[in-house]
Amino acid sequence: MHPIQQLFQSIVSVTKDLYGQDLTEAELPLAPTRKEFEGDYTLVTFPLTRIARKSPDQIAEEIGNSLMSGYPDLVADVNVIKGFLNIGLSTRVWVSFLESLSRDGLPVFPRLDEKILVEYSSPNTNKPLHLGHIRNILLGWSMSRIFERTGYEAIRVQVINDRGIAICKSMLAWELYGDGATPESSGVKGDHLVGEYYVRFESEFKKEYAEWQSTADAEQRWKRYQAEAEKEKAISREDFFKGYKNAYFNEISPLGAKAREMLVKWEQGDAEVRGTWSMMNDWVYKGFHATYDALGVSFHKSYYESNTYLLGRDLVEDGLSRGVFYRQDDGSVWIDLTDEGLDRKILLRSDGTSVYMTQDLGTAKDRYEDYHANRMIYVVADEQNYHFQVLFAIMKKLGMPFADGMVHLSYGMVELPTGKMKSREGTVVDADDLIREVISEARSSAEERGDGDDIPAEEQERIYQQVGLAALKYHIIKVNPKKRMIFDPKESVDLQGHTGPYIQNAYVRIQSIFRKAGRPATEADLTGYDLAEGEKELLLLLSEYRQHILQAAEQYDPSHVANYAYAVAKAFHKFYHDFSVLRAESELAREVRLHLAAVTASILKDAMELIGIEMPDRM
RNA sequence: GGUCCCAUAGCUCAAUGGAUAGAGCAACUGCCUUCUAAGCAGUAGGUUACAGGUUCGAGUCCUGUUGGGAUCACCA
CATH class of the missing domain: 1.10.730.10 (Isoleucyl-tRNA Synthetase; Domain 1)
Incomplete structure (x- = not known):
């Protein structure tokens, strides 16, 4: 038994004799003694004053004396300072504890008949993984390992956002400017290659947009805005066009039209589009896999948004029939959460298509049916706090059996000393680059030191990887997840x-x-x-x-x-x-x-x- | 404007409501003929953003203020 447990039991018994009360662990605050005092553990006696009707010092003296006389094998010395009872355990207890630690090995936790599903990573397929994903991945992986260690069964899953307008942009740019390039022909890792075309799309679109701004059409729209805008709130021409970008993409841009056309074709199952789509996604998956491998993480299952994005519609019907949701005149479906201090939330657009929330409801149910996990944990950045609050609230209203086991492990965004990472400004720290960098730092540091010259080159390389990754991973995981984190590459x-x-x-x-x-x-x-x-x-x-x-x-x-x-x-x-x-x-x-x-x-x-x-x- | 999160040493971070708030980095000073110096020891660095409150006791809990961040779309 752990010495602190022995001590705790003896204190319980001593206080029962002295004051006639059975006390619990919470009522007997026992903590490691601070360095500057004599002793191993310290009992704070202030909470006992009401029970004992004596001063903290008196209580400490009494308990201390009783321990010394009643448990001479356990307690070697005590001292009292200002209501704190410092207790030194006998060296025999410690030595035999060391023997038991050595004999029994690591702490053992009883196997629990409980499953915890952890979702983490959840990348989009239009770009490679970056520093933000690394924090997410390390948190998810680590939590799943900790759960396994403490007796749970952990299921690791990721959701891959493999459809939508973003991947269409990459596909379109590849078709327009790619010249048939593949990871093999270009020597570029698949996820990076696809990312390059996403960036290419954005820059071509930006060019197109800039050119359009000097057309008569653009001028007319600017004039119209000026005429309609309230004087005090009026913004500059530059700001106006900054904010008009989305509208331009959706209503005017030829590139935007092509990308959206591609999305429609994808949804219709157009063979050619689907072909390009699965080819490019496969490149990306190979790339992700390499990064996951380098980080030493894996998943039991990957969910693909292309398979799940239609889920959740049946839940909407169900919710409507039970009066949890309501339909507006225009056909859109909503839930009113104002009684929970939240807002109204849409679940089905007036054209009948679903939104992210609907999909998430469906995916949760789907997953529950797959695994029947007692808890489902979403490792997702804190910018989505509200989303999950709403999601969980809706699940409760729908009376889903797993609603109480939903957890959002919310972590703070990773920022650089220079500020936030912005893909548009090229300040995103790429995961593969970063991994390569820390390993090479470990290598040069070891070489400089001349350590391990007698180790075979292959093992050396393995060690550099372990050391470099330890530096990177530890640097990230040592910070409380909730806190926003400033990541200094140095x-x-x-x-x-x-x-x-x-x-x-x-x-x-x-x-x-x-x-x-x-x-x-x-x-x-x-x-x-x-x-x-x-x-x-x-x-x-x-x-x-x-x-x-x-x-x-x-x-x-x-x-x-x-x-x-x-x-x-x-x-x-x-x-x-x-x-x-x-x-x-x-x-x-x-x-x-x-x-x-x-x-x-x-x-x-x-x-x-x-x-x-x-x-x-x-x- | 509503809601949520954060604020601790120059910087990056710790601290189950318990004693005099700790580490690392950066700066300075020592320690390798002895098990790996990627180490150890020391110096210096603080009104825990501010103001109240609860408590025997508050960096920690409550209220307010200030500063920073996020979010509140028929976006994902």
């Missing part, structure tokens, strides 16, 4: 300090010790060893692993695991500096330290695995 390739490689390095040092020791930690009897302060500090931290995993699972926040792993690595580095393992002053000390090192390594490896980071044996 810092993301840092290999020192509060970084992934720092944690890997602690692990690597341990592997090196065991290589030299020539054997694993044995099942030797460690009793009788008196732990030094630095050794106990590490052990106490190791004992906290379980609660940090649970916290991450409960709060949907992998950064807890990341920051915990750093704390462990830091404590180990200090331990490593202060104590010699192989040249320990006694056989017993050597054995104890081997155990400490072994437990540290397995916790570090496990924790990092939960956030998608691999540990090299050497670096």
Whole structure:
């Protein structure tokens, strides 16, 4: 049993004797003692004043004395400072706890008969993945691993937005200017190639729009606006045309007309359009797959919007018949959520076509029928908070059985030190570029240092990948998901300090010790060893692993695991500096330290695995 | 304008309502004939945006203010 559990039980029993009350964990705040005081755990006695009708100091004294006399094997010393009871556990307890940690391995969680579906990534097929996707992917992957670790079954899915006007733009530009280029003929990765045509479309469209602005037609529209606009609100000619872009695309632009025509043909199932569409999407999927591989993530299932975009219409009928939705005179269908503090929301346009919300309703039901998950988690940026609020509210109104298990894991957008990423300004950080960059940074850093010259080239390359990706992934995952994040590319390739490689390095040092020791930690009897302060500090931290995993699972926040792993690595580095393992002053000390090192390594490896980071044996 | 989120050291981030708010980076100073120096130790850096309130105790909870962000389409 964990020492804190033993202590907790003894305090419960002592307070029952003293004050005649059964107290729960919440009523007995027990926390690790701060560094500047003597002790392992601290009991805050203020909450007990009402029950005991005594001063905090008196209570602390009483509990402390009872613990000392009643549990001499467990409690070694106590001291009271301003109502805080600091309790030092006996070194025997700690040593035998180390033995059990070493013997039992990592924290075990009971298998739960509960499924959690996690949706993440959800890319569009007209562009390659970028930094924003990376944060999304790492969060989703990490949460799914944490769920698996804590006893759930996790289902990983992505939704691929493979249809719509955007991909038509890429297709059109490819047909007009592509000259039959393929990833093979051009040597460009498929998703990037398709992205290039999307950009090409936008720039051709921009040119077309600029030219049109000097025509008589454009001038006339500008004049008409000026005549109609209220004087105070009138905007400049430049601003007017900035805002007119959509209208131009939909009503006037020849390029826009062609793209929309393509969309219509796609919906009609036109063979030629569908052919180009699936060919180009296949290029993109190959490209995505390579990026996912590089990031070390995967999915159980991919949902394609082209298969699901018509879903949800039957739910609208159902909702209408039950009076949850209503039909307006023009034929459009709505739901009124004003009683929930939300707005009115459209579900079917007057022409009968559906909107995103309708589709999402249908997809959720579809997914539920596929997996019957108890919880469905959407990892989606916080710009869609309102969308999900509405989506979940509608599901509840429709009485869907899974409505209560819906969760939006909302994360803040990733920004650069120079501001937001904008594709139009070319400031989007490409995922593949970034991955390549961090790996090459790891390579040059190692070469500069001359480390691992004796390692075969192939393994070296593998290590550079592990180290580079650790830097990138850790840099992103250590931040609380809810917070908007400033991503400085310079810092993301840092290999020192509060970084992934720092944690890997602690692990690597341990592997090196065991290589030299020539054997694993044995099942030797460690009793009788008196732990030094630095050794106990590490052990106490190791004992906290379980609660940090649970916290991450409960709060949907992998950064807890990341920051915990750093704390462990830091404590180990200090331990490593202060104590010699192989040249320990006694056989017993050597054995104890081997155990400490072994437990540290397995916790570090496990924790990092939960956030998608691999540990090299050497670096 | 309505709703939601955020504000902590120069910068990037931590801190189950508990004691004197911690790390890393950047700056400066030490430590490799000893298990990997991608390390360790030290110096310096704070009115936790502001004002009230709740509490034995508030960076944390409540109210208001300011600043920043998001969102409120017959867009996706």
